[in-house]
Amino acid sequence: MTQNVINFIKFLGTAGARYVVARQLRSSAGLWMNIDGDDVLIDPGPGTLVKCFSSRPKLDPGKLKAIILTHRHIDHSTDINVMIEAMTDSGHNKGRIVIAPEEAITGEPVIFSHVRPYLSKLEIMKPGAEFEISPNIRLTTPIAHQHTAETYGLKFITSLGIISHIVDTFYFDGLLDAYSNSDLLILNVVRLSNKNDREKGILHLTVSDAERLIEVIKPKFAIMTHFGLTMIQAKPWEIAKQMAEKIGIPVISASDGMSFDLGQIKDEE
Ligand SMILES: [Zn+2]
Secondary structure (H helix, E strand, O other): OOOOOOEEEEEEEEOOOHHHHHHOOOOOEEEEEOOOOOOEEEEOOOHHHHHHHOOOOOOOOOHHEEEEEEEOEEEEEEEHHHHHHHHHHHOOOOOEEEEOOOOOOOOOOOOOOOOOOHEEEEEEEEOOOEEEOOEEEEEOOOOOOOOOOOOOEEEEEOOOOOEEEEEOOOOOOHHHHHHOOOEEEEEEEOOOEEEEEEHHHOOOOOOHHHHHHHHHHHOOEEEEEEHHHHHOOOOOHHHHHHHHHHOOOOOOOOOOOOEEEEEEOOOOO
């Protein structure tokens, strides 16, 4: 039975980095968002389709308006083709869209050519691009991230407020401006600390990067997710608690299956 709940973000998975994904220490399924009744899926990593149906209440992929892929890495993209089939009922459900970087459809594509005709639109991310997902949801991709694939973070403009998702990236000051005015800030915090990460080619946010971003952007709520092994071992819920006490902004560490009520971010009228 599906339930008529609106305005939430459900973390079907919270795993980041190879080790955590390969051993499923946490689920690597994507992030499901509902705004004013419209459903959107972000980064359908391994297990997303299965998690939709094992979720309580179940999440019906046929209701999705759009699937958004931030970059082609496998922990974000493996279920994208089966999710496009499920969203569109192999082309029978019209008006469905996918928004992804160009790199996801060129070279060795992660979005297969046979599912592309099922979509009403396959939109390509660019720095500063804006997309209309539904009358209730607009998406901008303000800036290209510094990551080992072509990657964009997300800024949703909704009736509830601005919901931003800073996905995989190395820290750089441009992020502060790109995600300003966010009411809710979701951050992929893969690393506990940065021990010569750039030299090693590991381009991810750390706890201190997340703290700086939250402190400067000042959202009403911040949620950390996409944890690598060093984060999981350090108990992200304790890190979130300490950070919240230090900077005076509610910081939550996501857990698998956690649902966040988006009604909380709306200004009182
Ligand atoms: Zn990545």
